[in-house]
Amino acid sequence: MKPRWIVCEDGDEYLTRFSRFLGDRFEFTPASDLSGALAAAPGAQGLLLDLDFRRTDPARLVDESGAAQAQRAAGERARLSEVQGILILRALRSRGVRLPALLCADLDDAERTARLQSDLAPLEIVPGSEGVFAIAERMRRAAGE
Numbered sequence: 001m002k003p004r005w006i007v008c009e010d011g012d013e014y015l016t017r018f019s020r021f022l023g024d025r026f027e028f029t030p031a032s033d034l035s036g037a038l039a040a041a042p043g044a045q046g047l048l049l050d051l052d053f054r055r056t057d058p059a060r061l062v063d064e065s066g067a068a069q070a071q072r073a074a075g076e077r078a079r080l081s082e083v084q085g086i087l088i089l090r091a092l093r094s095r096g097v098r099l100p101a102l103l104c105a106d107l108d109d110a111e112r113t114a115r116l117q118s119d120l121a122p123l124e125i126v127p128g129s130e131g132v133f134a135i136a137e138r139m140r141r142a143a144g145e
Contacts, residue, residue: 002027003143006040006099008088009050014104018048021132026139033060034068034088041097045143048135051105053084066091089120100142102126102135 004027007015015030022028029044031037033056037047053061058077059070061084072080080087085103092099100122107113107125117123124138 003045003139004029004043005046005048005139006031006037006044007048008032008037008085010053010055010084014048014050017132018135022136022139025136032056034062034066034091035060037088037092038095038097041092041099044099046099046139047089047092047101048139049085049089049101049103051085051103052082054078054081056081056084062087062091064090066094086116086120089123093120098122100124102138102142104128 002025006029007018008031009015010032012030015028018026019028029040031040058072060068061072061077061080062068063080064087066087085105089101089103101120102124103116104126106128113125117125122142124142126135126138
């Protein structure tokens with residue numbers, strides 16, 4: 001049986017790429033928001049999260065408390081969408097989901113990266129320049145294989 005990873009993103013680019021190149025080694029389940037990730041978590045080996053969710057319906061964006069609201073100011077929607085992957089992971093952790101996570105993000109601040117990895121462990125930040133097979137190796141290690 002192949003290890004199953006949840007791909008949490010606002011489109012299907014990661015899901016398509018990982019399924020195409022790694023589908024022989026892993027199974028991938030899509031999740032477009034916190035509720036989808038929560039539903040897919042039982043039995044999964046890990047999480048792959050995008051950072052930016054600009055295409056997500058604003059009513060499905062979660063804030064720092066893990067809550068979604070139907071109405072938000074435009075500036076707040078933009079701010080939340082730009083870090084939605086972090087906010088989803090934080091909400092999952094607060095709900096007891098401890099799966100290894102890979103966050104696909106280009107973060108310029110080493111101190112912020114270290115703090116996120118510590119606060120939301122087990123977490124690895126994956127730069128956008130990293131190839132799919134290197135990510136597969138991270139997935140294998142994160143799942144304890």
